[in-house]
Amino acid sequence: MKLKNIFYLLCTSIIFGCVSKSGHTLLFVGSFTDGKPDAGIHVYAINTDTGETTLLHEEKNTINPSYLKIGNHGHFLYSVLESQLPTHGKVAAISVDSLSGKLKLLNMQDSGGRNPAHLSLHPSGRYLVNSNYTDAGISVFNINSDGSLGPHHQLLEFKDSSVVKGRQDAAHLHSTNFSPDGQFLFGQDLGADKIRAFKVIDTDAGPLRLRPSKEISVKPGSGPRHFTFHPNGTFGYGISELSGKVTAYQYSDGDLVFLEDYPSYATNQEIYRAADIHISPDGKFLYTSNRGPKEDSIGIFSIDQNSGKLTLVGHEPTYGKHPRNFCLDPSGQYLLVANQFSDNIVLFKRDRETGLLTKLSEEIQMDNPSSLQMYKYRVE
Template sequence: MQLNKISKCLSLILVLLILVGCKSKKETTLLFVGSFTDKKPGEGIHVYEFNTETGEASFKFTLDSVTNTSFLKLSKNGKYLYSVMESQMPYHGKIGSFAVDSINGKIDLINIQDCGGLNPAHLEIDKTGRFLANSNYSDGSLSMFRINENGSLNPHSQVIKFKDSSIIKNRQEASHMHSSNFSPENNFLFAHDLGADKIRGFNFDITAQDSILQNENQIIMKPGSGPRHFTFHPNGKFGYSIAELSGKITAFNYIDGQLEFVEDYQSYQKQQDIYRAADIHISPEGHFLYASNRGPEEDSISIFSINLDDGRLNLIGHEPTYGNHPRNFAIDPSGKFLLVANQFTDNIVIFRRNIKTGKLTKLSQEIIVDKPSSLQMRKYSINL
């Protein structure tokens, strides 16, 4: 009889422990905002907690006394944040690595390295999380970094500089590397040269000591297009380039390191004399593609559905960004919201995204922050 009572008590204690354990976990989504700071030390990176039910954001942290932290990239595991620093300056910029404190919603500096060139514009991390690629816009170069286990960066192990040009003399007088993307299988890196109208493909060899990028293979884009950013489809079969100077999106088939042209699509709603197309992303479920258009006469997000059989796009419509110069935007991890950073009007506009139709509905709340230029979002599971 006594043993039965003890057994029941132990069972009750076990159930209580399980319940307490369940209650000690919390899920939170953090939003990291990188900003231009007018080329002087200022409030460069902001962190917010984002509510994936209401679309509301609550301020958590500001990193002050940094200069032009204009592009951010989270590590795959979310433990580390990397930022370009001192972009658009007349000397070499830098790359900073930060530890993410997901419990308190803040970041702590780990270390800083020279970026290997002028005006770092974009960061990309490979699928293993051990290598970081940096694109230097002003002197047309790519630099590669090894990432240590603690998230810190080693000095750059490889810098490749390019000499090239194209037909728009005030924008394409020289090579301008604007971004890069590792291939779905992580064997290749594709770098987008706005100044030369080329996508430069490289073999990516993680076993190499110094020359991690090898055997350049050039993909020639249409003259005057200015390839800027790129995204692979989650299925690994398609790729999409956004061209800043022509305002067009190019769809590709992707097969074993090769990009095969499919079709061009106009991203802007209206024809213009000057185009400034900027960013491009695909929704988490892979059904819709979005792109940002930065004036001079139209600030909008273009919305396309994706044919999953052949990768072709079908225009759904355009949504104004309710601000000027939407340099960067992000889709939250739940896929229910799309956030747009309007650099020239100091606001981040929040849209609720219809997962079935892809359409966007503006919410009343927005985030006010000086010159936002880059957004990163991630959901964290926190043990309390």
């Protein structure tokens, strides 16, 4: 082995605190850059024994890479670009060097509208779906064998509204989620108070296409924002931004049947800004984030494995302002929160038995963090 390769491997091992036989974990952070080219994507190594983080890479000259999605066993990263601007946004494909954490832009494609806000991957790993918020729509991309993106081959656009003036005067597609079996896609339309369901058409004759299936109405003024499926595939949970509620559903064959609503906030608010929602890897606990204006917190709920219903465990402050996004590490040991307005990412140790969170002293300082993705790489 060449001397420089030995030196590189030695340095890499030091960075990761000596990579264990089980592998190492990387944290990818997307952010808002005030609409100007800047270092908008950061890559960190995280020591899952201590919670300590090490900055490995900053991707410069990116404009508002406000939402990220890791794909294909961690080899590629997908990012929206130029979100919250008056022109069409873009979707970028980026390769990941899993040892060094360095990123390399593969290509960019037009998102099909203004303000791309969310990305989802088909379980096959061959297709990427983008949600445009301002020009409400869903664009579908083929992922090439090298990880790059083809131009969107389907664009579905929506015109609709609901009852909250100024927020629901038009349709706003905030996110999409594929069903666990990949047969359906569900789009959260914050502006129309609807979950839009689509049948996935994937044949050998051509790329994946979406066929409108049904519209699932939510309570007027809710503003559905994000959604997650339970690991067992039989339950789904949505977070509504404008009502501050979590909604539990029974899922079966492309249909969501309402079970119950739950307050995401600890106290009643005049204005709600509920944001994100995730389930622990073991399926026992559900977490939500609440972005002020008077409460910045993580809601913690236990999940009844038989009925899918939730029981409130408690709330944990996020030690920052406007927790737009959060994530759990693949092992379920940690929960990380991106506080956009206070420019910090806070790490919590998670009790796997109770679901409760304990703040660690480790904290990442960076401007306007908005999206977190984590991936554990195995040693081959």
